[in-house]
Amino acid sequence: MGINGNLGNLIFLWAMLVGVVAMANKQHRPFEQAKGINGLDKLIIRDYRNRSVEVYLYGGQVTSWKNAKGEDLLVMSSKAIFEPPTAIRGGIPVLFPQYSNTGPLAAHGFVRNRFWEIEANPPHLPSKTYSKVDLIYRSSTDDLKTWPHKFEYRLRIELGHKGDLKLTPRIKNSDVKPFNFTFGFHPYFAVSDISQIHVEGLHNLDYLDQQKNRTRFTDHAKVITFDSQLDRLYLSTPNKLRIVDHKKKKTIVVYKEGQVDAVVWNPWEKKVSDLGVEDYRRFVAVESVAVEKPIILKPGEEWKAVLQMYVVPTRSSGHPHILKT
Numbered sequence: 380m381g382i383n384g385n386l387g388n389l390i391f392l393w394a395m396l397v398g399v400v401a402m403a404n405k406q407h408r409p410f411e412q413a414k415g416i417n418g419l420d421k422l423i424i425r426d427y428r429n430r431s432v433e434v435y436l437y438g439g440q441v442t443s444w445k446n447a448k449g450e451d452l453l454v455m456s457s458k459a460i461f462e463p464p465t466a467i468r469g470g471i472p473v474l475f476p477q478y479s480n481t482g483p484l485a486a487h488g489f490v491r492n493r494f495w496e497i498e499a500n501p502p503h504l505p506s507k508t509y510s511k512v513d514l515i516y517r518s519s520t521d522d523l524k525t526w527p528h529k530f531e532y533r534l535r536i537e538l539g540h541k542g543d544l545k546l547t548p549r550i551k552n553s554d555v556k557p558f559n560f561t562f563g564f565h566p567y568f569a570v571s572d573i574s575q576i577h578v579e580g581l582h583n584l585d586y587l588d589q590q591k592n593r594t595r596f597t598d599h600a601k602v603i604t605f606d607s608q609l610d611r612l613y614l615s616t617p618n619k620l621r622i623v624d625h626k627k628k629k630t631i632v633v634y635k636e637g638q639v640d641a642v643v644w645n646p647w648e649k650k651v652s653d654l655g656v657e658d659y660r661r662f663v664a665v666e667s668v669a670v671e672k673p674i675i676l677k678p679g680e681e682w683k684a685v686l687q688m689y690v691v692p693t694r695s696s697g698h699p700h701i702l703k704t
């Protein structure tokens with residue numbers, strides 16, 4: 380075979396290789412798609428150690444985050460309702476464009492009651508992780524009747540190399556006039572027993588007591604412990620908060636950027652219709668929020684934040700052993 384023949388073979392092989400790689404890239408998605416409760420679409424991100432994150436397109440809501448032992452680090456209410464337009468109680472609800480009842484909209488806004496989509500080619504967002512999914516929710520014509528501002532909400536959900544869970548929200552003003560919003564993520568973190576944990580990182584900060592018409596107080600306690608209902612909005616908090624579980628000897632680290640406030644909530648025995656009577660014992664909500672100073676976006680502008688969560692062993696001193704992130 381002459382030089383031309385060899386060159387022809389090489390070109391043929393190269394074209395085959397390019398084709399195979401392109402097909403593999405197309406078919407091998409970093410997540411599986413499945414049907415969840417009541418036929419609602421869900422996505423499952425899994426890594427090589429069988430750690431996983433489950434996300435419902437309804438609400439763009441993470442409903443499970445499991446470690447390699449199959450333990451869920453988030454809690455779902457035993458009475459959670461998977462029927463739109465009801466919001467799903469548990470996991471990590473997405474709160475936008477309004478936190479709680481701080482404005483004229485329904486509590487916690489409306490994107491937790493909307494169907495999100497997978498975005499195959501989102502605008503560039505660097506990441507070292509393969510196990511991830513990008514979601515998007517674009518305001519609909521119906522939404523504009525309740526909140527007259529066009530927006531695009533992109534949410535990247537990643538399972539990190541150390542089993543950490545990272546959420547990166549990006550909100551873009553796609554309208555012709557500025558708007559402002561308040562914002563939050565509402566994780567229901569799994570704990571051994573609510574009376575066996577404390578939350579730290581909020582010492583000496585001001586908070587609005589949501590059980591007392593948001594009256595302002597300063598928290599002088601070193602850590603927050605729980606023996607009754609608690610619902611506080613802490614203002615301008617550090618980036619890192621910790622949930623120390625004494626019984627499990629584990630600490631959940633909550634790292635946040637761009638959401639300067641934080642809510643700590645446990646309803647205790649207060650009646651919540653879609654929460655099982657004993658469910659309050661198994662979770663604490665430590666929410667990363669931006670409430671006191673609403674975020675303002677001009678037309679075309681985009682806002683980005685981060686919420687990253689990971690679990691580390693608690694040392695015998697009671698202090699968490701923090702790994703570098």
Ligand SMILES: O=P(O)(O)OC[C@H]1O[C@H](O)[C@H](O)[C@@H](O)[C@@H]1O
Nearest residue numbers: 479486487589610611642644664
């Ligand atoms: O019942 P939801 O609208 O889901 O709200 C659940 C809870 O969310 C937040 O944590 C608020 O601080 C609480 O006041 C509220 O009860």
